[in-house]
Amino acid sequence: VKHWYYETFAEPLVDIERGLYRFFKNRPQVMPLFWEMVTHHFGWSADLETLSPDKVLSGMNGKRSRPLLTLLVAKALTGDYQVALPAALGIEIVHNFTLVHDDVMDKSLERRHRPTLWAKWGSSQAVNTGDGLYSLGIESVCDSMARGVSAERTVEAVRLLTDSCVATVEGQMLDIAFEQRLDVTSEEYITMIEHKSGILIACSTAMGALMAGASPEVQTSYRQFGRSIGIAFQIWDDYLGIWGEPETTGKSASSDIESRKKSYPILVALERAQGKSREKLLSIYQQDQVSAKDVKTVLDILGEVDAVAQTRQMLDVFFEEGLDALADTGIDNTSQERVRELSKFLVARDY
Amino acid sequence: VKHWYYETFAEPLVDIERGLYRFFKNRPQVMPLFWEMVTHHFGWSADLETLSPDKVLSGMNGKRSRPLLTLLVAKALTGDYQVALPAALGIEIVHNFTLVHDDVMDKSLERRHRPTLWAKWGSSQAVNTGDGLYSLGIESVCDSMARGVSAERTVEAVRLLTDSCVATVEGQMLDIAFEQRLDVTSEEYITMIEHKSGILIACSTAMGALMAGASPEVQTSYRQFGRSIGIAFQIWDDYLGIWGEPETTGKSASSDIESRKKSYPILVALERAQGKSREKLLSIYQQDQVSAKDVKTVLDILGEVDAVAQTRQMLDVFFEEGLDALADTGIDNTSQERVRELSKFLVARDY
Numbered sequence: 001v002k003h004w005y006y007e008t009f010a011e012p013l014v015d016i017e018r019g020l021y022r023f024f025k026n027r028p029q030v031m032p033l034f035w036e037m038v039t040h041h042f043g044w045s046a047d048l049e050t051l052s053p054d055k056v057l058s059g060m061n062g063k064r065s066r067p068l069l070t071l072l073v074a075k076a077l078t079g080d081y082q083v084a085l086p087a088a089l090g091i092e093i094v095h096n097f098t099l100v101h102d103d104v105m106d107k108s109l110e111r112r113h114r115p116t117l118w119a120k121w122g123s124s125q126a127v128n129t130g131d132g133l134y135s136l137g138i139e140s141v142c143d144s145m146a147r148g149v150s151a152e153r154t155v156e157a158v159r160l161l162t163d164s165c166v167a168t169v170e171g172q173m174l175d176i177a178f179e180q181r182l183d184v185t186s187e188e189y190i191t192m193i194e195h196k197s198g199i200l201i202a203c204s205t206a207m208g209a210l211m212a213g214a215s216p217e218v219q220t221s222y223r224q225f226g227r228s229i230g231i232a233f234q235i236w237d238d239y240l241g242i243w244g245e246p247e248t249t250g251k252s253a254s255s256d257i258e259s260r261k262k263s264y265p266i267l268v269a270l271e272r273a274q275g276k277s278r279e280k281l282l283s284i285y286q287q288d289q290v291s292a293k294d295v296k297t298v299l300d301i302l303g304e305v306d307a308v309a310q311t312r313q314m315l316d317v318f319f320e321e322g323l324d325a326l327a328d329t330g331i332d333n334t335s336q337e338r339v340r341e342l343s344k345f346l347v348a349r350d351y
Numbered sequence: 352v353k354h355w356y357y358e359t360f361a362e363p364l365v366d367i368e369r370g371l372y373r374f375f376k377n378r379p380q381v382m383p384l385f386w387e388m389v390t391h392h393f394g395w396s397a398d399l400e401t402l403s404p405d406k407v408l409s410g411m412n413g414k415r416s417r418p419l420l421t422l423l424v425a426k427a428l429t430g431d432y433q434v435a436l437p438a439a440l441g442i443e444i445v446h447n448f449t450l451v452h453d454d455v456m457d458k459s460l461e462r463r464h465r466p467t468l469w470a471k472w473g474s475s476q477a478v479n480t481g482d483g484l485y486s487l488g489i490e491s492v493c494d495s496m497a498r499g500v501s502a503e504r505t506v507e508a509v510r511l512l513t514d515s516c517v518a519t520v521e522g523q524m525l526d527i528a529f530e531q532r533l534d535v536t537s538e539e540y541i542t543m544i545e546h547k548s549g550i551l552i553a554c555s556t557a558m559g560a561l562m563a564g565a566s567p568e569v570q571t572s573y574r575q576f577g578r579s580i581g582i583a584f585q586i587w588d589d590y591l592g593i594w595g596e597p598e599t600t601g602k603s604a605s606s607d608i609e610s611r612k613k614s615y616p617i618l619v620a621l622e623r624a625q626g627k628s629r630e631k632l633l634s635i636y637q638q639d640q641v642s643a644k645d646v647k648t649v650l651d652i653l654g655e656v657d658a659v660a661q662t663r664q665m666l667d668v669f670f671e672e673g674l675d676a677l678a679d680t681g682i683d684n685t686s687q688e689r690v691r692e693l694s695k696f697l698v699a700r701d702y
Contacts, residue, residue, distance in 0.1 A: 030518070030546065031524050031525060033524055033528060034520075034521060034524060097482075101478055101482060104475075104478065105474075105475040122527075123456075124456040124527050125524060125528075127452055127455065127456060128452075128520050128523050128527070129520075130482075131448075131452060131482075131485070131516070131520045132517055132520040132521070132524075134482070134485060135514075135517045135520065136513075136517060138489060139510060139513050139514070139517075142510050145506060151503040152502040154502070155496060155505050155506060155509075158489065158493060158506075158509055159490060159493050162487075162489045162490050162493075163490070165482070165483075165486040166483055166486045166487060166490075167381070169385075169479050169480075169482045169486065170381045170382040170385060170483070172479050173382050173384055173385060173476060173479045173480075173483075174382060176475050176476060176479070177476075195381065
């Protein structure tokens with residue numbers, strides 16, 4: 001499946017990866033440390049401008065699915081995606097700013113099997129690099145004007161991205177506030193993931209439509225599509241964090257239980273479990289450490305309340321909602337089919 | 352002198368403070384915590400829309416000198432500053448984003464005699480609030496279009512602000528990297544403060560000219576003026592950190608020596624001191640704690656190498672350079688005179 005992804009989307013993915021590299025490489029380097037941290041974070045160890053497309057693809061340290069959505073939507077609407085490239089890169093850069101800051105907040109030591117920026121350079125320089133990435137993400141959106149996008153549309157694109165960032169930040173604030181609570185409802189949780197991940201994915205699809213000059217109605221449909229698949233994508237991530245195969249997820253089985261993450265299935269169980277099961281669950285989620293026996297207990301309780309079915313059902317609800325919105329765009333061509341395939345891949349990504 | 356400032360600039364300062372309050376108050380609040388943290392940071396404890404101008408001024412928790420520069424420059428050029436207000440607010444919001452993140456990095460517990468955001472809500476939520484403020488600062492600049500600014504000029508304004516932010520971040524990265532070094536030259540130090548503070552002040556003055564529709568040449572002169580007085584302002588801050596009167600600075604005497612801050616006068620001493628003096632100085636700046644006797648020793652060495660005169664001279668060089676650039680704008684009227692007075696006030700601010 002991973003192979004399918006990099007083969008099907010080879011051309012736009014190479015354009016994205018080289019575009020990111022060029023964007024950072026070509027700016028004046030006041031502070032060599034910034035470039036060093038950026039190249040480490042993006043996983044660049046060679047000059048991407050001279051590297052063959054195959055090597056660019058095989059060296060990619062991330063799926064770049066957000067800018068890919070932007071480019072595919074633009075192509076579905078106009079037959080070409082070059083006009084949307086600077087804005088697509090801006091979204092990926094901003095997404096990476098949020099990853100760098102999230103790693104500081106979550107004290108994550110590794111990302112994609114490599115040390116995180118704060119683990120290598122300290123949290124201050126990681127916060128700084130994140131702030132710098134955010135600035136440059138906005139500047140990349142402004143570069144759209146050099147590709148013939150009008151100033152009016154460029155301002156709209158900046159607003160679309162900054163509005164989405166505010167939502168992402170609010171989602172992250174909710175997530176951190178939830179850590180202190182055991183009474184978070186599954187509904188509140190959906191609001192949180194909508195903000196923390198859904199809205200930036202909605203921004204990615206809406207940005208493609210905006211750069212392609214689509215009508216406000218079509219932009220709205222693409223935005224709703226992105227929002228819904230963004231939520232479904234996060235629910236699928238929660239599913240894999242508990243029931244995913246270690247060989248395919250690259251994490252230990254039940255890793256989200258081990259880290260006592262209050263993900264969607266756990267919140268379902270907290271809402272549904274009664275009596276002793278509920279007491280046990282609450283007690284395990286208040287412990288500092290979780291034993292193998294505790295993991296087994298949690299899995300049993302999840303089984304009792306049928307959290308698997310509920311999780312899969314919610315995923316389907318949002319995914320279907322997304323496909324309906326995609327159909328509402330009224331666009332039907334090969335590129336649009338690619339957009340649909342990509343969204344399926346994102347929700348059932350089994351690697 | 353403080354009285355002079357709030358009296359002379361009462362009208363624009365009230366417009367700035369109320370503008371900031373309204374900007375945050377009127378947006379939809381997904382996350383009430385964000386509004387709570389923002390009001391705490393800005394020091395708002397009442398509804399500023401109904402508060403009398405006098406009370407707005409006396410309650411101000413910061414000088415708001417950057418947006419004030421923007422408004423005064425716009426007024427000097429066109430006789431009115433309303434067109435520049437959203438961009439001026441954007442700069443102040445972005446400046447406050449950098450303060451919130453700096454407090455996390457420096458582990459500062461208080462700002463203006465009140466707990467910092469990270470001290471009250473933890474570093475994660477403070478980083479998040481800073482990120483949110485940055486987004487909203489850019490959005491405020493985009494609001495310029497509602498005051499009749501063209502989309503082209505609005506994109507230029509966004510770029511001016513994000514470019515300045517990249518420079519500010521690079522300055523902060525340099526500052527943190529310098530903490531680990533004892534061989535920072537006074538020249539490197541000037542580059543650091545130019546980036547960390549000078550360029551956002553340059554952005555403030557250039558933004559006023561841009562919003563007023565000034566020619567590129569006039570914009571450049573105002574930018575150079577802001578850059579130079581920004582550097583002078585920082586050197587003056589370093590001067591006060593060592594030789595300022597506790598009654599007027601609100602800090603203990605020699606506070607920068609106590610915290611072993613490698614400010615401009617100290618770097619001059621590290622460059623000029625010879626033999627035993629140099630050894631003593633290096634040894635004190637490698638200690639974890641600094642005694643009252645050490646402070647006295649450092650002050651003596653600063654006296655030996657005449658660091659006071661060198662510091663004052665550098666301040667004068669940059670201040671004069673700033674006034675020359677201001678004269679180069681070719682503007683001469685009452686509002687321009689106010690700009691000049693404000694810059695004098697910033698460099699000799701003795702409270």
